[in-house]
Amino acid sequence: MTIAESIKVFRTIQQVRQWRLQCLLNGKSVGFVPTMGALHDGHCSLVNQSLKDNDNTVVSIFVNPSQFAPHEDLDSYPRTIDSDLNILANKFKNYTKQVDAIFIPKISEMYPSGIELDISKQRGAFVTVKGCSEQLEGVTRPQFFRGVATVVTKLLNVVKPTNIYFGQKDAQQCIVIKNLVKDLLIDTNVKIMPTLRETNGLAMSSRNEYLSPQTRQEASIIYKSLQTGKQYYESKNSVVSSKDILHEIHSILDSNPTFKTEYVSINHPETLDEIENVEPGTGALITLAVVAPKQDGVGRARLIDNIILH
Numbered sequence: 001m002t003i004a005e006s007i008k009v010f011r012t013i014q015q016v017r018q019w020r021l022q023c024l025l026n027g028k029s030v031g032f033v034p035t036m037g038a039l040h041d042g043h044c045s046l047v048n049q050s051l052k053d054n055d056n057t058v059v060s061i062f063v064n065p066s067q068f069a070p071h072e073d074l075d076s077y078p079r080t081i082d083s084d085l086n087i088l089a090n091k092f093k094n095y096t097k098q099v100d101a102i103f104i105p106k107i108s109e110m111y112p113s114g115i116e117l118d119i120s121k122q123r124g125a126f127v128t129v130k131g132c133s134e135q136l137e138g139v140t141r142p143q144f145f146r147g148v149a150t151v152v153t154k155l156l157n158v159v160k161p162t163n164i165y166f167g168q169k170d171a172q173q174c175i176v177i178k179n180l181v182k183d184l185l186i187d188t189n190v191k192i193m194p195t196l197r198e199t200n201g202l203a204m205s206s207r208n209e210y211l212s213p214q215t216r217q218e219a220s221i222i223y224k225s226l227q228t229g230k231q232y233y234e235s236k237n238s239v240v241s242s243k244d245i246l247h248e249i250h251s252i253l254d255s256n257p258t259f260k261t262e263y264v265s266i267n268h269p270e271t272l273d274e275i276e277n278v279e280p281g282t283g284a285l286i287t288l289a290v291v292a293p294k295q296d297g298v299g300r301a302r303l304i305d306n307i308i309l310h
């Protein structure tokens with residue numbers, strides 16, 4: 001299927017491999033943006049950067065089952081494939097380069113031996129690297145980074161991109177992928193792009209679609225709380241205790257009972273170890289996860305965000 005004259009839609013690994021080989025034979029670089037679809041401007045900023053950096057760009061859309069625990073939102077995760085294809089075909093129409101290919105594999109294509117979602121029963125080829133399970137999101141979602149590392153390894157084996165693009169919004173995912181590429185000696189460059197935000201500061205996310213307009217507006221407190229923590233740290237211009245920064249953050253975050261904090265954590269920016277004090281020069285990564293009621297009244301939406309201290 002072809003959605004625009006120049007954009008190819010691939011469903012099979014073989015199609016992607018043939019296209020990739022042709023790029024190689026033509027001496028063209030390839031940029032790759034892996035996504036789970038429900039595309040928004042955050043995704044488009046990654047695509048935009050790939051178009052600038054590379055001769056060719058491929059985007060994948062695949063809701064990867066192995067990164068969802070059985071109680072998570074795999075079934076309800078937004079799937080908006082027609083609008084995604086439209087965005088990729090039209091958004092970059094007047095740019096000097098366009099998206100060349102979109103890869104939309106079926107689950108059986110990515111998991112030819114089948115897939116068991118219950119982590120305790122999983123056997124076979126799953127990838128774990130440093131950062132997958134020891135800290136933060138890895139503790140709250142033990143299945144998550146193992147699933148991410150596995151599917152990204154598979155995608156890298158298929159696409160073999162010159163450059164691969166991820167968003168800082170998923171800060172720990174970025175660190176896991178960097179460790180993966182380094183430790184498994186994968187020949188690609190990992191590029192991390194800044195978090196795009198809605199006008200009220202809320203980090204753009206496919207899961208924002210779960211929220212009512214009012215909750216989405218009130219969710220501005222998430223980033224506001226992180227900014228408050230950062231401002232407090234910067235105002236001291238010296239070593240600051242994490243406890244004091246957390247106090248500032250919670251004073252904002254806990255002010256609206258609609259949002260329940262799962263965690264706020266201050267960690268070393270590379271090792272992700274929890275730190276008691278933040279030192280200028282080393283800095284820190286502050287990450288948080290909150291849950292808020294979904295618009296449909298059934299279940300809760302989980303939102304994450306982060307800010308870097310220098």
Ligand SMILES: Nc1ncnc2c1ncn2[C@@H]1O[C@H](COP(=O)(O)OP(=O)(O)OP(=O)(O)O)[C@@H](O)[C@H]1O
Nearest residue numbers: 035036037042166167169170195196204205206207
């Ligand atoms: N606001 C954003 N700014 C920049 N990059 C983003 C943003 N949101 C997502 N991305 C990046 O886009 C890529 C694909 O992410 P994904 O398809 O899971 O979207 P998402 O909005 O993060 O969804 P979710 O709601 O599941 O967190 C990831 O590298 C992710 O970090």
Ligand SMILES: CC(C)(CO)[C@@H](O)C(=O)[O-]
Nearest residue numbers: 034035036064148151170
């Ligand atoms: C990297 C990724 C596409 C793997 O499924 C996903 O975790 C995401 O969209 O952030």
Ligand code: BAL
Nearest residue numbers: 036067068144170173
């Ligand atoms: N961007 C992260 C995808 C997930 O939460 O599953």
